[in-house]
Amino acid sequence: MFVAGRVECFENHGKGSVCAAGRQSQLPGTLPKGLTRNKKATLPEAGRVVAGGQSNPIAVTERHARAVAAADYNPRLSAKCPGMSEAATRTWESAERSARAGDLREARKAYESLLVDAAWVLPAQLRLSGLSLAEGRIRDATSHALAAYAAREPDAVLMEALCAQLIKVGELEAAVSCATSDAVRDSVDPAVLAGTGRLMNEQSLPQLALPLLQSAAKHGGKSAERDYQTGLAQMYTGDLEGAEAALADCLAADPGHAPALRLRSKLRRQTDRDNHVDALRSALQRMAAGQAEAPLLHYALFKELDDLGQHAAAWDALEQGMSARRRQLHPDPDAEAELFEHLMQTRFDGVASDTGHPTGPVPIFIVGMPRSGTTLLERILGAHQEVSDAGELRDFTTQMRWITGEMGGPHLDLPLAQAAQGADWKQLGERYLSHTQWHAAGRRFYTDKLPSNFINAGYIARALPQARILHLVREPMDTCFSNLKELFAGAYPHSYDQQEMAAHFLRYRALMAHWHAQLPGRILDVHYDQLVAAPEQVAQQVLDYCGLAWEPGVTAIETRAGRVATASAIQMREPIHQRFVGQWRRYAPWLGPLQAALAAGDLADLDRSTTAG
Secondary structure, eight states: OOOOOOOOBGGGSOTTOTTTTTOOOOTTTTSOOOOOOOTTOOOOOOOOBOTTSOBOOOOOOHHHHHHHHOSSOOTHHHHHSTTOOHHHHHHHHHHHHHHHHTOHHHHHHHHHHGGGSGGGHHHHHHHHHHHHHHTTOHHHHHHHHHHHHHTOOSOHHHHHHHHHHHHHTTOHHHHHHHHTSHHHHTOOOHHHHHHHHHHHHHTTOHHHHHHHHHHHHHTTOOOHHHHHHHHHHHHHTTOHHHHHHHHHHHHHHOTTOHHHHHHHHHSSOOOSSSOOHHHHHHHHHHSOTTOTTHHHHHHHHHHHHHHTTOHHHHHHHHHHHHHHHHHHHOOOHHHHHHHHHHHHTOOOTTOOOOOSOOSSOEEEEEEESTTSSHHHHHHHHHTSTTEEEOOSOOHHHHHHHHHHTOOOOSSOOHHHHHHGGGOOHHHHHHHHHHHHGGGGTTOSEEEEOOGGGGGGHHHHHHHOTTOEEEEEEOOHHHHHHHHHTOOBSSSOGGGGSHHHHHHHHHHHHHHHHHHHHHSTTTEEEEEHHHHHHSHHHHHHHHHHHHTOOOOTTTTOGGGOOSOOOSTTTTGGGSOOOOTTTTGGGGGGGGOHHHHHHHHHSOHHHHHHHSOOO
16 A cells, blocks of 8 residues: 555544545555446546545546447547547557456556557556556656646546545645646536545645535535535634534434544533533444444544543443454554564664755654644744644655655555665655645745654654754653544554553653664654643743744744644644643543553653653
């Protein structure tokens, strides 16, 4: 699998998504399945792309689609499709049959033969990109997708399909160009508008998703899923009242829409007089045993019961949700242990720290465990006039895969770490910058706030000597409990079991101590408890480390507009507070296994090995 999506939050994936169903997509899951014949010669519905990289057929322009979908090939087609040769149409259909049959070699030959015909370049290049992914050829897949982009047409259906494929190969800037093109913006096709809007939501770009989804509704694209995606985008852009209204519309059309039921629970603090506990319990009772979306409802029920102070009942809901989600993911703790052991043996002595003048915007990496305060720190930095907050970017690992040719998922794994030993670090740094500096929007710095980049810290320091690396450090029990009570998408499979959570946390702390020893002075530890207790003092230290002057008001995060497309979206609309310090203690009676496992690790020694923040 090679899918360069950006999201970690479960909410970003709507109903029926691969992540929501707990399945791992496999190659050739990324292989387009082709257009089906249709005796009515109508245009197939635009392809929908869901999390995990699986896609429905790529829909092409109407004249292409009608040529392919015709029940029989007769001379009258030429009158309907000017310039479309019968030979080319037959070649396309032959390629589609070969691809569906899994004969990738014959399919490739047929698609390549169509590249001499300008009318077929875009759909053929899209197919060739998909075939290359299926065959494990990352660079070829990227080249074909970019060739399709170079041949783009002012056709909304094609722009949506092209946008989806560019996302798969990690070319987000080009994908955004497709999503914001005049062809899509001016489209009256609600399927295209809603589909492209969903793609932007999945890339944590709700400010781009929202107008597309609203336009889809205007042109007749009313559906429960469209309402859900609209509510999600409104939540991430700070319109909580609008989000609640959109979710109400979604649930009116589909009362069992599990993602909407969960998102509704997160929009506000529930009260004894106004909550959805009974509705959630009823929805769970109606749900068949083993239903893929059951974890969504269990976690929603936990959140509401926690708000109400019913901790025993809340824990029961959370435990059921964790158990159900873990059964879906099938985590492999041994694989993680092998990866961390390999990284602990990796030497990065003598890695440079750039003190010169950078030639372009400088990335600030914010790393650490999820739910450790990374979003809070990004909001503070993003309030500075010289910093653009880009959110959770996947580009570093994506470009590592491009450099090494090692297929895989969006996170570092052992085969990629082994392949990276001979990497061209300069080229890796250049490709990362060329794929991310557009996020700076004219500012000197931009953030990359993917928490799991802590695992890449050594590679980041080597490839990007000018980069700043900020590491959020939070109290172990608070960190681990915050992970246990959050339902992520396909990421962080260790967060659904107390023992596995503790083991991961101990590996993480050991790895960070290793990075500090290998890279003295390159990583600044920022302690969450200190940040929320004395935000201006800690913010001053962070700005000094980054080479930024102090600006009054950077810690007033509640006054900032803009998107927050993470699990902390609601909290980031509030002033900085200390309510989450020690929050695990409410559940101390049930967290004994976690506490014992952490106590067995030598955390005090690891803490002494790191730099004080």
